[in-house]
Amino acid sequence: MTNRFVYLFLSIFLGTGAALSAQVAAKHDLVFDKLPTRWDEALPLGNAFMGELIWQKGDKLRFSLDHAELWDLRPMVGMRKPEFTYKWVQSQIKKNNYALVQQYGDIPYEREPAPSKIPGAALEIDSKEWGEVTSARVNIEKATAEVKWSNGAQLNSFVHANQLLGYFRLKGVKTFNISLIAPKYEGEVDKTAGGSVAGDDLARLGYKQGKVVEGANSYTYRQAGWGGFEYEVSVRWKKTATDTWEGAWSISAHYPNLPKTEASKQTTTALSFDKALVSHQAWWKNFWAKSSIKIPDEILEKQYYLEQYKFGSTARKGAPPISLQAVWTADNGRLPPWKGDFHHDLNTQLSYWPSYAANHLDEAIGYIEHLEQNREAYRDYTKWFYETEGINVPGVTTLTGVAMGGWIQYSFSPTVSSWLAHHYYLQWRYSMDREFLQKKAYPWFKDVATFLAANTFMNEKGKRQLPISSSPEINDNRVTAWFHENTNYDLSLMRFTFEKAAELAQELNLSQEAAYWRRFLSEFDGYALSENNELKFAPSLPYNQSHRHFSHLMAIHPLGEIRWENGEKDQTIIKNTINLLEKIGPDWWCGYSYSWMGNLKARAKDGEGAAKYLRTFSTAFCLPNSFHANGDQTKSGLSKFTYRPFTLEGNFAFAAGVQEMLLQSYAGFIEIFPAIPSSWQGASFTDLRTEGAFLVSAVREAGQVDAVTIKSEKGGKTRLKLPFKTYLIKSQKGATVKKTEEGFVELTLEKNGFVILKNGYE
Numbered sequence: 001m002t003n004r005f006v007y008l009f010l011s012i013f014l015g016t017g018a019a020l021s022a023q024v025a026a027k028h029d030l031v032f033d034k035l036p037t038r039w040d041e042a043l044p045l046g047n048a049f050m051g052e053l054i055w056q057k058g059d060k061l062r063f064s065l066d067h068a069e070l071w072d073l074r075p076m077v078g079m080r081k082p083e084f085t086y087k088w089v090q091s092q093i094k095k096n097n098y099a100l101v102q103q104y105g106d107i108p109y110e111r112e113p114a115p116s117k118i119p120g121a122a123l124e125i126d127s128k129e130w131g132e133v134t135s136a137r138v139n140i141e142k143a144t145a146e147v148k149w150s151n152g153a154q155l156n157s158f159v160h161a162n163q164l165l166g167y168f169r170l171k172g173v174k175t176f177n178i179s180l181i182a183p184k185y186e187g188e189v190d191k192t193a194g195g196s197v198a199g200d201d202l203a204r205l206g207y208k209q210g211k212v213v214e215g216a217n218s219y220t221y222r223q224a225g226w227g228g229f230e231y232e233v234s235v236r237w238k239k240t241a242t243d244t245w246e247g248a249w250s251i252s253a254h255y256p257n258l259p260k261t262e263a264s265k266q267t268t269t270a271l272s273f274d275k276a277l278v279s280h281q282a283w284w285k286n287f288w289a290k291s292s293i294k295i296p297d298e299i300l301e302k303q304y305y306l307e308q309y310k311f312g313s314t315a316r317k318g319a320p321p322i323s324l325q326a327v328w329t330a331d332n333g334r335l336p337p338w339k340g341d342f343h344h345d346l347n348t349q350l351s352y353w354p355s356y357a358a359n360h361l362d363e364a365i366g367y368i369e370h371l372e373q374n375r376e377a378y379r380d381y382t383k384w385f386y387e388t389e390g391i392n393v394p395g396v397t398t399l400t401g402v403a404m405g406g407w408i409q410y411s412f413s414p415t416v417s418s419w420l421a422h423h424y425y426l427q428w429r430y431s432m433d434r435e436f437l438q439k440k441a442y443p444w445f446k447d448v449a450t451f452l453a454a455n456t457f458m459n460e461k462g463k464r465q466l467p468i469s470s471s472p473e474i475n476d477n478r479v480t481a482w483f484h485e486n487t488n489y490d491l492s493l494m495r496f497t498f499e500k501a502a503e504l505a506q507e508l509n510l511s512q513e514a515a516y517w518r519r520f521l522s523e524f525d526g527y528a529l530s531e532n533n534e535l536k537f538a539p540s541l542p543y544n545q546s547h548r549h550f551s552h553l554m555a556i557h558p559l560g561e562i563r564w565e566n567g568e569k570d571q572t573i574i575k576n577t578i579n580l581l582e583k584i585g586p587d588w589w590c591g592y593s594y595s596w597m598g599n600l601k602a603r604a605k606d607g608e609g610a611a612k613y614l615r616t617f618s619t620a621f622c623l624p625n626s627f628h629a630n631g632d633q634t635k636s637g638l639s640k641f642t643y644r645p646f647t648l649e650g651n652f653a654f655a656a657g658v659q660e661m662l663l664q665s666y667a668g669f670i671e672i673f674p675a676i677p678s679s680w681q682g683a684s685f686t687d688l689r690t691e692g693a694f695l696v697s698a699v700r701e702a703g704q705v706d707a708v709t710i711k712s713e714k715g716g717k718t719r720l721k722l723p724f725k726t727y728l729i730k731s732q733k734g735a736t737v738k739k740t741e742e743g744f745v746e747l748t749l750e751k752n753g754f755v756i757l758k759n760g761y762e
Contacts, residue, residue: 049164291688
């Protein structure tokens with residue numbers, strides 16, 4: 001290999017020649033030849049606090065404005081009764097009196113309009129004189145929207161990446177008629193609305209309608225909500241040239257005793273459009289520089305970058321975590337689907353799957369911060385419902401972590417905090433931040449393990465189990481959804497909790513605590529398998545029905561206890577279980593099921609299968625603006641769900657699936673291109689992150705891996721499964737390479753050390 005070739009690799013992988021590497025590009029943008037006419041197909045912009053959807057409503061250009069902290073936080077009426085406890089539920093099941101349990105835990109969620117996420121407002125600009133829209137685009141690299149009309153009018157807009165301001169500029173417009181449209185919080189209730197999926201009528205909240213106050217080139221709208229909560233929306237604009245107008249908008253949420261800067265003060269101090277754009281684009285440039293991929297499947301590559309864009313628009317340090325719709329609450333006169341809440345029985349967890357490998361730990365930490373901030377609410381819930389110490393989290397919560405109810409098998413599940421613990425573990429393993437380990441990760445695991453120890457017992461077989469167990473969302477909300485044995489779902493999460501609690505305690509040299517947690521781990525039984533070595537829902541229930549939630553497969557993915565890498569026994573379980581899923585079919589799968597299946601196929605080293613399911617998600621379960629719509633939008637038999645409530649977890653699980661195809665590190669070593677189709681003769685990625693805080697880059701050309709670069713952020717050891725038969729060390733700094741067993745090398749790297757391995761075929 002020539003010196004010039006070596007230089008190219010050094011430039012690409014060490015950051016001095018980013019233009020040569022895979023990266024986001026114009027071909028990944030959202031591009032339309034007209035402006036969408038529905039809110040859920042609109043052009044999306046956001047910064048995790050505020051969001052904007054740009055679309056056309058009648059002859060108006062409409063901006064749907066949202067803020068993640070706009071919540072009606074009233075307690076759920078009729079749910080928190082002293083007798084409503086885990087033990088009481090068990091007693092009612094024994095009495096065959098489950099209707100009463102539903103009356104307490106589930107019916108209030110459907111009956112009551114709140115607690116709920118609520119919408120902000122909208123801006124409308126009269127556009128009927130501008131002619132037809134000729135193009136509409138979201139430039140995802142710069143996180144800006146652009147719309148053009150036939151008469152030469154042009155809109156540019158963005159939500160600033162790290163300021164509570166949205167900006168817009170209209171050129172080619174001589175007359176400018178703008179209105180601030182408040183949600184209809186007061187008036188006659190639409191009785192056709194209702195139900196958690198369709199969304200209830202806003203008027204049911206009982207608010208007195210706020211007023212829109214017009215000023216000199218400004219509007220201010222202040223809306224009072226429940227319990228002293230208010231929010232303010234402000235927009236200001238000015239004419240900057242003969243035919244050019246610039247404006248800025250903001251939303252501020254005001255809770256009693258919590259300081260907030262009013263939206264009107266934000267817009268008063270807003271910079272000019274061009275000056276604000278500079279710092280906005282600097283943030284996004286840094287975001288995109290964290291990692292990149294290049295694959296020969298144009299559909300998957302574009303969808304992947306759109307998911308990364310949406311993740312950057314909805315996740316931040318210091319911001320609320322990603323709820324069902326995040327910063328894009330429904331603008332249809334109703335409450336959002338499923339109240340726009342935080343579903344911790346799948347939705348929040350899947351939303352953060354792609355953050356770790358994509359090297360976006362700063363954005364992911366907002367999820368952990370939310371859980372930390374609400375610890376006292378979780379403890380209060382644990383003492384009320386479970387009557388024990390330790391910590392559990394309601395499966396469905398408000399912004400402040402308070403239980404909202406719903407199907408209680410899942411909204412009050414005893415293993416919710418265990419699945420959330422998985423993200424604490426990933427944040428630790430991918431960052432190797434020892435302060436995080438000591439102050440957040442291990443304390444969370446310790447509290448969760450303490451809770452599980454108190455809420456399990458030794459059965460007649462000498463095995464530890466829950467008194468009642470469930471598997472989301474098997475048997476829906478019927479009494480048969482409760483099992484008097486551990487489901488594989490609950491079992492996997494409990495085993496994970498005690499195993500990792502012991503691991504983290506040992507990492508902190510807390511040997512006695514580690515031994516204590518290992519004792520509990522040893523008391524659990526193995527997984528329930530059919531005679532064909534297929535994972536069951538529970539010992540008494542085989543996988544015998546199509547279902548959207550692959551809850552019984554948690555041990556395979558995401559927890560990784562049953563691993564392909566463990567050998568023939570685990571491989572048989574994985575293959576047979578996935579085969580059964582496919583045999584029974586996807587009748588009742590949602591879009592996120594296809595995304596999850598892509599991840600499962602990747603863990604099974606099936607690149608063709610992973611690509612197939614991820615492609616189906618992208619082409620059949622997404623709206624034109626890439627939003628996941630749950631049901632099969634092609635109505636071609638891919639699912640019997642053909643509805644379109646928009647939620648985000650399927651989108652982000654898709655991105656994680658692509659990453660699993662390109663790089664895996666969960667099994668104790670790094671594997672390059674573990675699950676790509678054989679037809680992918682060329683592919684590459686830059687700075688994907690692995691466990692151990694390593695950044696990995698790789699190039700595959702003509703069907704062979706050509707080069708691999710591994711950089712260490714914190715220093716440490718890792719093992720690499722060699723992606724080529726022989727290799728050359730082309731460059732290294734602070735690194736040693738040691739051959740171990742056949743096909744592997746052990747890498748020891750200093751902090752900021754790196755090594756470049758080149759295929760030794762030449």
